[in-house]
Structures are given as structure tokens and as C-alpha cells.
Amino acid sequence: MDSVRKYFKILRISLVERLVYRADFFLTTFFRFLPLITTFLLWEAIYAGANKDDQADFEIATFTKDKMIAYLLLVQISRMFSSMPGLSTGIAREIRDGNLKKYLLQPIDMLTYLIAFRGAHKIAYIATTALPYALLFLLFHNVFDGFPGPLTLLAYFASLLLAFLIGFFFEACIGIAGFWFMEVTSLMYIINIFTFFVSGQMFPLELLEQYPYVTTVLDYLPFQYLAYFPAMVFLEKKQGVDLLFGLGVEACWAIALFLLSRWMYRLGLKHYSAFGG
Amino acid sequence: MPIIEASGLSKTYRVYQKKEGLLGALRGLFHREYKEVHAVENVTFTIEPGEIVGFLGPNGAGKTTTLKMLSGLIYPTKGDATVLGHIPWQREDEFRRRFALVMGQKNQLWWDLPAADSFQLHREIYSLPTEQFNQTLGELTELFGVKELTRQPVRELSLGERMKMELIASLLHQPRLLLLDEPTIGLDVVAQVTIQKCLREYNQIRGVTILLTSHYMRDVEALCKRVLVITHGKLVYDGQLTGIAERFGNEKLVKLQFDGSDTPDDLHQYGEVASREGPIATVKVDRNRVADVLAAILERYTVLDVSIHDPPLDQMIAKVFEEGRVEAPLAEDTRITASSER
Numbered sequence: 001m002d003s004v005r006k007y008f009k010i011l012r013i014s015l016v017e018r019l020v021y022r023a024d025f026f027l028t029t030f031f032r033f034l035p036l037i038t039t040f041l042l043w044e045a046i047y048a049g050a051n052k053d054d055q056a057d058f059e060i061a062t063f064t065k066d067k068m069i070a071y072l073l074l075v076q077i078s079r080m081f082s083s084m085p086g087l088s089t090g091i092a093r094e095i096r097d098g099n100l101k102k103y104l105l106q107p108i109d110m111l112t113y114l115i116a117f118r119g120a121h122k123i124a125y126i127a128t129t130a131l132p133y134a135l136l137f138l139l140f141h142n143v144f145d146g147f148p149g150p151l152t153l154l155a156y157f158a159s160l161l162l163a164f165l166i167g168f169f170f171e172a173c174i175g176i177a178g179f180w181f182m183e184v185t186s187l188m189y190i191i192n193i194f195t196f197f198v199s200g201q202m203f204p205l206e207l208l209e210q211y212p213y214v215t216t217v218l219d220y221l222p223f224q225y226l227a228y229f230p231a232m233v234f235l236e237k238k239q240g241v242d243l244l245f246g247l248g249v250e251a252c253w254a255i256a257l258f259l260l261s262r263w264m265y266r267l268g269l270k271h272y273s274a275f276g277g
Numbered sequence: 278m279p280i281i282e283a284s285g286l287s288k289t290y291r292v293y294q295k296k297e298g299l300l301g302a303l304r305g306l307f308h309r310e311y312k313e314v315h316a317v318e319n320v321t322f323t324i325e326p327g328e329i330v331g332f333l334g335p336n337g338a339g340k341t342t343t344l345k346m347l348s349g350l351i352y353p354t355k356g357d358a359t360v361l362g363h364i365p366w367q368r369e370d371e372f373r374r375r376f377a378l379v380m381g382q383k384n385q386l387w388w389d390l391p392a393a394d395s396f397q398l399h400r401e402i403y404s405l406p407t408e409q410f411n412q413t414l415g416e417l418t419e420l421f422g423v424k425e426l427t428r429q430p431v432r433e434l435s436l437g438e439r440m441k442m443e444l445i446a447s448l449l450h451q452p453r454l455l456l457l458d459e460p461t462i463g464l465d466v467v468a469q470v471t472i473q474k475c476l477r478e479y480n481q482i483r484g485v486t487i488l489l490t491s492h493y494m495r496d497v498e499a500l501c502k503r504v505l506v507i508t509h510g511k512l513v514y515d516g517q518l519t520g521i522a523e524r525f526g527n528e529k530l531v532k533l534q535f536d537g538s539d540t541p542d543d544l545h546q547y548g549e550v551a552s553r554e555g556p557i558a559t560v561k562v563d564r565n566r567v568a569d570v571l572a573a574i575l576e577r578y579t580v581l582d583v584s585i586h587d588p589p590l591d592q593m594i595a596k597v598f599e600e601g602r603v604e605a606p607l608a609e610d611t612r613i614t615a616s617s618e619r
Contacts, residue, residue, distance in 0.1 A: 102385050104350055105378050107370040108402050273351050273366060275290070 043068050061206035066143040071204050074231035081160045082167035082226040091175025092184035148236050159230040162250045166222050169257035179268030200228025222253040280454055280486045281324040285356035288317040288342050316342040318510040329480050331501035332490040339510040340490040344456050348378040377447035381459035386431045392442040393427040403450040417445045421475050437468030457489035461496055473499040521593055528561045534582035
């Protein structure tokens with residue numbers, strides 16, 4: 001229990017550190033919304049291809065225009081939980097410049113420290129962007145069919161929490177690869193591009209259903225749980241067995257990546273301790 | 278019970294030899310040559326509680342590598358060490374709570390936040406009770422004279438002030454052992470002296486054992502009664518600082534002020550003339566012959582003032598470095614217990 005309290009307090013102090021950069025926060029939030037507007041305009045144009053009469057009901061891979069907009073908005077929320085900017089490059093940098101030693105000299109564990117730090121960052125970020133996001137959702141409130149039921153909401157929050165864990169441990173693993181590889185930044189760049197499509201940030205993965213096996217494979221990979229899956233849960237497009245299955249796979253990935261990160265870290269330290277920093 | 282017991286500590290690195298040029302780089306893809314670097318070889322020593330011990334050696338001698346092994350950052354190729362009763366490279370929490378390593382020029386404080394916040398973070402990391410923490414913090418900021426500076430962002434502090442904050446941060450959890458790697462490097466003389474004074478006082482108040490490496494002889498002379506000298510990875514001297522002069526300084530500097538405006542021209546028969554300025558000359562005389570030489574000079578010339586010094590410590594240390602393996606003095610005179618340290 002004592003160690004939980006310790007990391008919670010670290011969380012609190014990290015929160016303070018994040019809020020120091022208030023101007024940074026507001027600017028970043030503002031620019032985060034810009035690409036969203038471009039995406040909306042793009043889909044407007046795509047849906048404008050339908051006949052005037054059918055426009056409201058016209059579906060692309062089971063998504064009406066309204067639902068598409070709703071999906072894209074929800075994906076922003078998912079990403080709020082699962083994106084970990086700078087985590088992997090930060091770890092790789094600390095390994096390279098020797099700052100890793102603070103985790104070796106002090107009674108503290110790197111992964112636990114970082115997840116507390118990221119948790120604090122997320123809380124601070126959500127707190128400061130709550131208002132602009134609320135306004136945005138208010139603006140587009142008619143694309144939504146109101147709130148889903150309490151059970152669905154519960155599943156939604158669970159999927160968001162798991163998305164946070166998957167996002168964290170996945171990027172942590174890449175950062176820890178920095179023990180063996182010098183160029184983690186390049187690796188991260190490639191992975192980011194790949195993840196952007198495969199996580200459903202750009203479009204719902206239903207659009208890939210025309211290709212055989214793709215969506216089935218993606219169901220078993222962690223990527224879609226970073227953006228696509230939580231959004232779909234909220235939209236009630238994942239029900240019953242599908243929902244439970246998705247949550248199950250998500251939970252498995254969270255655990256698997258957690259274990260992988262710990263194992264890699266231990267291995268990396270052994271390697272590092274042979275050479276020193 | 279000793280605080281540090283190192284026995285046969287050795288660290289050997291295999292360093293990949295990069296060949297020059299494109300052809301060399303290509304060849305390196307298929308066939309790599311390695312060279313073995315013996316950073317530390319068979320280093321054995323013991324440090325008792327309350328000592329302040331200096332760790333001297335030229336660059337690349339193995340000082341920092343030894344410190345890294347003692348703090349658990351790297352593990353040795355051979356040999357053992359016990360620090361505070363633990364094996365350092367197992368990095369047990371119990372061990373990590375009771376020592377601190379500070380490396381000069383490398384900071385562990387948050388750059389953009391006031392030092393006070395970093396201290397708070399330390400408090401959480403080490404789980405220090407509030408009462409004790411506040412008392413220790415008060416004591417330390419008082420001692421180092423930085424009470425008003427703790428709320429300023431660290432990046433706005435001068436190098437000397439930042440180093441003081443680093444030291445305070447390292448002492449907050451009341452470690453029993455403090456390992457310092459070049460703590461005063463890059464600092465101005467005033468800051469150096471203040472830090473020396475603070476470390477000495479802290480050692481006396483709290484009995485914290487200090488092992489420090491430094492290039493600055495002033496640090497070593499101000500703080501350490503005992504020194505360990507390492508060259509090429511080997512421990513070549515383990516004993517009193519004063520002992521170095523006795524063992525390796527086989528010359529004395531004899532400074533003479535002659536009556537008149539000039540010094541005699543034939544002083545070189547007594548030894549190497551280090552300097553001649555007006556009526557004052559300094560001669561390097563073999564230490565066994567000092568009495569005879571002095572007698573001869575006083576008989577032949579009128580001398581107004583005489584003083585006899587050891588050559589500067591750096592020079593003697595440098596000679597120790599060059600000579601490499603020398604017999605270290607035996608154990609009886611090297612141990613200083615806390616009670617005799619005053």
C-alpha cells in the first residue's frame with residue numbers, strides 16, 4: 001500500500017509540472033482541432049457524392065454521414081487516452097544520455113514512475129481540454145443518438161482505461177528497445193504511420209471489410225483498441241458477444257504488453273549494467 | 278563494521294575496434310575485432326564509517342568505473358564488493374535508500390521547476406516522514422546558505438548554486454554513504470571552498486562517510502586524510518595524504534633569501550635550481566641531503582631567510598601516476614576510525 005501512495009504522490013507532483021506549461025497546453029489543444037476540421041470537410045465531400053434525396057441515409061460501410069462525424073469525434077476521445085507523445089523517444093533518450101541511472105540509484109522503478117507520470121499528464125490534459133471538447137460535442141450534438149445505456153458506458157470507460165494501458169506499454173516497449181538500438185526515433189516514426197491507419201483514427205475499420213481477412217487479423221492485434229474499438233463501443237456498434245470479445249482481447253493485450261515491457265526492461269538493464277552509462 | 282569492502286574488483290570491457298575508411302567499415306560488417314580494456318583491475322580496499330576518503334587518478338584511470346560498481350550501476354567482471362552490507366549491483370531498495378551518488382555536471386533535479394519541488398519529489402521517492410524531512414531540509418539549506426533560492430527554477434541558478442542544490446537533494450534521505458564524482462568541477466573558487474566546508478561539517482555532524490573523486494588537489498587537501506590512488510585500473514597507493522609526500526616526494530624545495538640583490542651562480546651544485554628572482558632562489562634538494570646542503574650554503578653565504586617545503590601535491594601525485602605500480606604502504610597506518618578523525 002505504501003508504494004501505491006508513493007506513486008500517487010509522484011502523480012500529483014507531475015501534475016504540477018505539466019500545468020506549468022499552460023500556454024503550451026492551450027496552443028497544443030487548439031492545433032489538435034485543426035486536422036479534425038480538415039477531415040470533416042473531406043468526409044463532407046465524400047458523402048456529397050450521394051443523391052440529394054438519400055443523403056441522410058446514405059451509408060458508407062454502415063456509416064451514415066452523421067455517424068461518420070460522430071465516429072471521428074469519438075476517436076479523438078480514444079486518442080486522448082491512448083496517445084503517448086514522446087514516451088518512447090523519452091525512454092530511448094534517457095538510456096542514451098545516461099539519465100537512466102536515476103532509476104538505478106534511487107529506490108524507484110522506471111516503468112511504474114513513468115506510468116504515474118503519464119497518468120498525471122493525462123488527467124491534467126483532460127482537465128484543461130474538457131471545455132473545448134464539450135463545446136465541440138455540443139456543436140455536433142445532433143450526430144449523436146444521445147448517451148448509450150449505463151452498462152455500455154461502463155464498457156466504454158473500461159475500454160478507454162485499457163486503451164491507456166495498451167498505448168503506454170506498447171510505446172514503453174519501443175522505448176526500451178533503445179537498450180539495443182540507437183535509432184528508436186526512426187522506428188517510432190514508421191510505427192506511428194502504420195498505427196494511424198490501423199488503429200482506425202483515419203476511418204472506421206469497416207471500410208477495410210472488402211479486403212479478405214484484414215479485419216479479422218486486426219481484431220486480434222492491439223492497434224484497433226487504441227482508437228476504433230472504444231469509439232464503436234460508445235456508438236453501440238459493438239454489442240453482446242462482439243463487445244465482450246473485444247474487451248477480452250483488449251485486456252489480454254494490456255497484460256501481454258505489460259509483461260513484455262517488464263521482461264525487456266530487465267533484459268535491457270542486464271545489458272546496460274555490463275557496459276555502464 | 279566497514280561501510281565499503283571491495284575485494285579484487287575488476288572490470289574489463291570488450292571494445293569494438295572500428296577500422297578506418299569505407300573498406301574498413303564494410304569489413305566490419307563481417308569480421309569484428311575487439312580489444313579488451315581493463316578499466317579496473319583487482320582493486321581491494323576497505324572504508325570504515327565516518328571516513329572521508331579521496332579517490333585520485335588521471336583521466337581514464339578507473340575511478341568513475343569503480344564508483345559505478347560501488348553504487349550498483351554496473352556489475353564487475355570479477356571480484357566482490359559489499360557496501361552498507363549489501364551487494365550493490367543487486368540494487369535492493371534497502372540499499373538504495375541509504376546511499377547517494379552525485380556526479381558533478383550531471384543534474385538530477387527538474388530543470389524548469391524550483392529546487393523545492395524536486396526535493397518534494399525526493400521525499401516521495403524515499404518515503405521520508407514529513408517532520409524529519411522538513412528538519413533535514415532546514416538544516417541543509419541553512420548549512421549551504423541557499424534558503425531563499427529554493428523557490429527559484431533550477432535553470433536560473435548559477436552553477437555553484439545548482440551544485441549545492443544537487444548535494445542537498447542527495448542528503449535529504451540521510452544517506453550513510455555519499456559517493457561524489459568530481460563534485461566541484463567547473464565551479465569558481467568561492468563555491469568550491471563553500472562546498473568543501475559544508476561537506477566537512479556534514480561529515481562531522483552526521484558522521485556520513487564520504488568517498489570522493491576529484492582532480493582538484495584543493496578538494497582533496499581540504500577534506501581527505503586518506504587517499505586511494507588509481508592508475509591504469511590498478512590501486513597503487515592506499516594511505517594517508519601526508520604519506521604521499523613521505524613516500525614519493527624524494528625532493529624538498531629549499532627557498533633561500535640571500536643578502537644582496539642577487540643569488541650566487543653556483544647553487545646548481547646542491548640541486549636543480551627551480552627559480553631565481555632577485556635575491557631569492559629556490560633549489561630542489563634531495564631530501565636526505567637537505568641538512569648537509571643547508572649547512573654548506575649557510576657557511577658560504579649570508580642568508581637572510583630560509584624555508585623548506587614539500588613540492589606541490591599535484592606534482593607528487595603526477596609522479597605516482599607515471600610510476601604506475603608501486604608498493605602500497607601496509608594496512609596498519611591506513612585505517613582511520615571515526616573517533617580519531619577530528
